Structures are given as structure tokens and as C-alpha cells.
Amino acid sequence: MISKKVILTGNFGVGKTSLFNRFVYDRFSDKYLTTIGVKVNKKVTHVDGEEVSILLWDIAGEVSQDKVPVSYFLGAAGIIYVFDLTRPLTYENMDRDIEHLRQLLPDSVIKIVGNKEDLLGSEDEIQQILSGLNHECNLTTSAKTGRNVEELFQELGKDLLERA
Amino acid sequence: MTSEKSIKGMGGKQPNHNDEMMLSMLRDILLREDREDIAEIRDALDDPDRLAEKITPIIEFHLETMKRKFPREYQKQVDRIVERKLKASQDELLDVVYPVMGKMVRKYVNHQFVSLKEGLDERMRSLFSAQGLKNRLKAMVFGVNEGDLLLGELEETKIEEVFLIERDSGILLGHYSLTETIDRDVVAGMLTAIKSFVEDAFSKERQDLEMIEYGTYKIYVQSFHQYYAAIILNGAITASYKDKLSKRLLDFAEAEMQNISLDGEFETNEQKLSARLADYFKE
Ligand SMILES: Nc1nc2c(ncn2[C@@H]2O[C@H](COP(=O)(O)OP(=O)(O)OP(=O)(O)O)[C@@H](O)[C@H]2O)c(=O)[nH]1
Ligand SMILES: [Mg+2]
Numbered sequence: 062m063i064s065k066k067v068i069l070t071g072n073f074g075v076g077k078t079s080l081f082n083r084f085v086y087d088r089f090s091d092k093y094l095t096t097i098g099v100k101v102n103k104k105v106t107h108v109d110g111e112e113v114s115i116l117l118w119d120i121a122g123e124v125s126q127d128k129v130p131v132s133y134f135l136g137a138a139g140i141i142y143v144f145d146l147t148r149p150l151t152y153e154n155m156d157r158d159i160e161h162l163r164q165l166l167p168d169s170v171i172k173i174v175g176n177k178e179d180l181l182g183s184e185d186e187i188q189q190i191l192s193g194l195n196h197e198c199n200l201t202t203s204a205k206t207g208r209n210v211e212e213l214f215q216e217l218g219k220d221l222l223e224r225a
Numbered sequence: 226m227t228s229e230k231s232i233k234g235m236g237g238k239q240p241n242h243n244d245e246m247m248l249s250m251l252r253d254i255l256l257r258e259d260r261e262d263i264a265e266i267r268d269a270l271d272d273p274d275r276l277a278e279k280i281t282p283i284i285e286f287h288l289e290t291m292k293r294k295f296p297r298e299y300q301k302q303v304d305r306i307v308e309r310k311l312k313a314s315q316d317e318l319l320d321v322v323y324p325v326m327g328k329m330v331r332k333y334v335n336h337q338f339v340s341l342k343e344g345l346d347e348r349m350r351s352l353f354s355a356q357g358l359k360n361r362l363k364a365m366v367f368g369v370n371e372g373d374l375l376l377g378e379l380e381e382t383k384i385e386e387v388f389l390i391e392r393d394s395g396i397l398l399g400h401y402s403l404t405e406t407i408d409r410d411v412v413a414g415m416l417t418a419i420k421s422f423v424e425d426a427f428s429k430e431r432q433d434l435e436m437i438e439y440g441t442y443k444i445y446v447q448s449f450h451q452y453y454a455a456i457i458l459n460g461a462i463t464a465s466y467k468d469k470l471s472k473r474l475l476d477f478a479e480a481e482m483q484n485i486s487l488d489g490e491f492e493t494n495e496q497k498l499s500a501r502l503a504d505y506f507k508e
Contacts, residue, residue, distance in 0.1 A: 064394075064396045064397075064410075065394075065396075066393075066394035066395060066396060066414075098418065098419075098422055099415075099418035099422070100415075101395065101411055101414030101415045101417075101418055102411055102414075103408075103410040103411055103414070114410070116394070116395060116396060116410060116414050118395075118414065118418065130421065130422065130425040130426075131425070132393075132421035132422075132424060132425045133418070133421055133422075135392075135393035135394075135421070136391065136392070136393025136394030136395070136396075137393075137394065138394070
């Protein structure tokens with residue numbers, strides 16, 4: 062089995078911890094407990110019959126990625142960059158953030174995720190936000206309903222295996 | 226005149242004897258020079274000094290030509306190979322060098338420690354506390370040095386767990402524990418996160434975290450180039466104890482980590498390394 066370090070990063074309150082909890086424990090809470098420092102957890106996923114052990118680092122949100130301690134990123138094979146579909150402040154500087162991450166970890170898999178899609182009314186509304194982004198988004202998710210969370214990690218696992 | 230006689234005698238009563246004499250003389254006459262040459266050569270071959278005298282100039286000449294030609298023809302090639310090899314195996318190289326450097330540093334530190342202990346011995350000699358007297362008595366009875374006794378009392382420290390962790394990713398490479406630990410991958414990850422955080426936040430120049438204290442537990446951390454070891458300890462930790470741990474880790478690194486590929490199958494390595502860790506750290 063291979064082990065990979067994956068980092069959840071993005072702005073404050075976008076739902077990184079919620080995605081982490083949904084993925085690892087399959088649970089959700091409405092309470093907002095901001096993350097201090099880092100929390101690490103592990104989950105073994107099955108991708109095309111192969112096992113991948115994902116060591117997930119849920120780090121404290123920062124308004125911009127260059128404020129995150131660099132050492133947290135070292136050795137990461139994958140990055141999940143999360144923004145909040147309902148708060149423009151969390152995706153306005155997305156292009157700069159992604160550029161920064163690319164430079165830090167040129168060989169890593171980066172997944173860009175718009176979270177809290179359950180709060181948006183219709184598919185049209187989601188599409189409208191996505192078309193206004195300054196960077197491509199890979200997936201929209203809801204940690205609350207669990208929609209696309211498993212898919213996110215499946216896609217990520219597949220990409221990680223391909224690069225292993 | 227005698228020779229005439231003997232020549233005459235050739236056809237006489239003792240033809241065999243005279244024939245041989247003649248032949249021998251002939252041989253002597255005809256082959257003398259050759260024989261002398263052969264003897265000369267044999268002498269030269271048997272006498273190392275003389276042999277060297279003859280051969281050395283030839284060898285020197287060839288060596289000289291080699292020396293002159295070699296750099297021009299091969300140096301670039303060799304340089305390129307060495308350079309490529311160094312670049313490709315920088316990490317491996319560092320991991321090979323690390324324990325050696327570590328041992329050198331350790332030796333130095335150990336030396337400092339010994340001098341400290343000596344200073345301590347000195348002070349103890351003038352100490353008249355009850356413990357001091359007791360120690361002195363003990364020392365007299367058992368023939369042990371007082372300083373050793375004092376340090377020995379502090380040294381009852383227990384190794385609870387040993388983690389071997391990939392430096393940046395925090396992925397667990399090997400683990401030894403007295404009891405079964407449930408979330409060792411997670412612990413390894415968190416230790417790495419804490420280590421990263423502390424090293425990031427508090428050190429101006431690059432410096433490695435060495436000790437984390439948590440309640441009665443202490444976590445001794447020793448960094449290598451691509452991985453680090455974290456040893457969870459219960460009890461007081463003296464400099465000499467740290468030194469002992471460090472030495473054991475360096476021995477382990479030298480013996481077990483050189484041939485391990487860190488980006489391979491983690492699980493196979495983990496089982497192997499965990500078993501070896503137990504060999505080194507089980508008390
Ligand atoms: N409706 C809805 N709420 C969500 C979703 N994901 C997270 N939340 C809520 O958003 C708030 C913040 O979520 P967290 O997961 O703590 O956010 P975070 O990114 O970890 O925040 P920091 O640790 O401070 O960086 C919490 O109140 C969550 O309940 C979602 O998909 N839908
Ligand atoms: Mg959080």
C-alpha cells in the first residue's frame with residue numbers, strides 16, 4: 062500500500078475541517094470551531110482495487126496562501142484547495158493562491174473545490190459563480206449533504222496513483 | 226704439453242673420458258659469452274634492486290604518458306559521471322554521511338559531557354550532604370565513581386515508543402511500542418506538524434526541534450536528512466541518557482537505513498523497520 066500526504070487548505074471557514082470530518086468519519090456539524098495549527102488524520106481509500114493511505118492535513122485557514130507556513134506543504138503529494146461558493150472573499154484571489162501553491166509543489170496534484178453548494182439555490186446559480194472564477198474549479202461539494210466528497214477523494218486518489 | 230697428451234689419448238685407451246673433456250672445453254669456449262650473459266640476466270632478475278633499476282624507467286615513462294594523456298581524454302567524462310551521480314543520489318549520499326557526521330558530533334558532545342561530569346565529581350568530593358556521604362560510602366563499598374552514581378540515580382527512564390517518520394510528509398516509516406498504539410499514523414503526522422510548526426515559528430536559522438515535553442512524557446527528536454526519529458520517554462532525561470539514545474539512533478541509522486528506499490512500498494518497509502526498531506530499543 063502506498064501512503065500519501067494530502068493538505069486541505071484555503072480561506073477561513075470555507076469548510077476544510079467539515080470536508081475532513083465528512084471524509085474520515087462521515088459526519089457533519091453546524092458548529093464552527095476554527096482550526097488552530099494543524100490536525101492530521103488518516104483514511105485508507107480504495108481506488109480501482111488498489112489501496113491508498115491518505116494522510117490528510119487539515120490546516121488553519123489563511124486569507125492568502127503565502128501566509129501558510131511553508132513546512133506544512135513539504136512532502137505533500139496532493140493539495141485540496143477549498144473555497145466557499147457563497148463568499149466571494151474566499152475565491153477572489155484564487156489565481157494568485159494556486160500560482161503560489163504550484164510554485165511550492167510543482168509535482169503535486171492540486172484539486173480546487175467549491176464547497177457549501179447546498180446553500181446555493183439552483184444549478185444555474187452554481188454555474189454562474191463558476192464562470193466568474195479567475196481559475197478553473199475541479200469540483201463543487203457539500204460537506205453538509207456529503208455530495209461529491211467521496212468523489213473528490215476518489216479523483217484525487219486516482220491522480221495520486223498515476224503519479225506514484 | 227699435457228694437453229697434447231690428452232688429445233692424443235682421445236683415440237687411445239679412454240675415449241669416453243677424453244671425449245667428454247673435449248666437449249666440455251669446446252662448450253666452455255663456444256658458450257662462455259652466452260653463459261656469462263645468462264648469469265648476468267639471472268643475477269639481475271634475482272636482485273630486486275637491479276631489476277628495479279632496469280624496469281623503473283620504463284614504468285615511469287608509461288605512467289608519465291598516462292598522467293599526461295589521462296586528464297585530457299577522460300577527465301571530462303569522469304567529471305560528468307561523478308556530477309550526474311552526485312546529483313541523482315544527493316539524498317542517499319546525505320543519508321550515508323549523516324550518521325558518520327552525527328557520530329563525530331556525538332563524540333565531541335560526549336567529550337564535553339565527560340568534562341562536565343568530571344567537574345561534578347570535583348564538586349561532589351567537597352560535598353558533605355547526607356546523600357553525598359551515602360554516595361561516598363557506596364562508592365567506597367562498590368568501587369564506583371560518585372559522579373556515575375549520581376547520574377545513575379536519574380537515569381531510570383523508560384522508552385515507551387519509537388517512531389521513525391519521513392521528514393516532510395510525516396508518513397510513518399517504522400514504529401516500536403511497548404503497548405499497542407491505535408493511531409500511530411496520525412500521531413506520526415501530528416508530531417511532524419508540531420515539529421514543522423515549532424521549527425518554522427521559533428528558529429531564525431534552520432534548526433531542528435530536539436525535545437517536546439508533554440506532561441510526564443518527553444519526546445526526544447533526532448533529525449536525519451530524509452527522516453527523523455521521535456522517542457517517547459517517561460521519566461527524567463539526563464544529558465548522558467540523551468547521548469545514549471542518540472548513539473543508538475545513529476547506530477540504527479547506519480546499519481538499517483542505508484539500504485532502505487524511502488519512496489517505495491511503505492508497508493513492506495514499515496514491517497521490516499519496525500522489527501529492527503524493536504531489536505534496537507526494546508529494553
Ligand atoms: N451549509 C454548509 N455549511 C458548511 C459546509 N461546510 C462547512 N460548513 C460550515 O461552515 C463553517 C466553517 O466550517 P469549517 O469546516 O470549520 O471551516 P474551516 O475551513 O475548517 O475553517 P478554519 O479551520 O477556520 O480555517 C461551520 O459552521 C460549518 O458547519 C457545507 O458544505 N454546507
Ligand atoms: Mg478548520
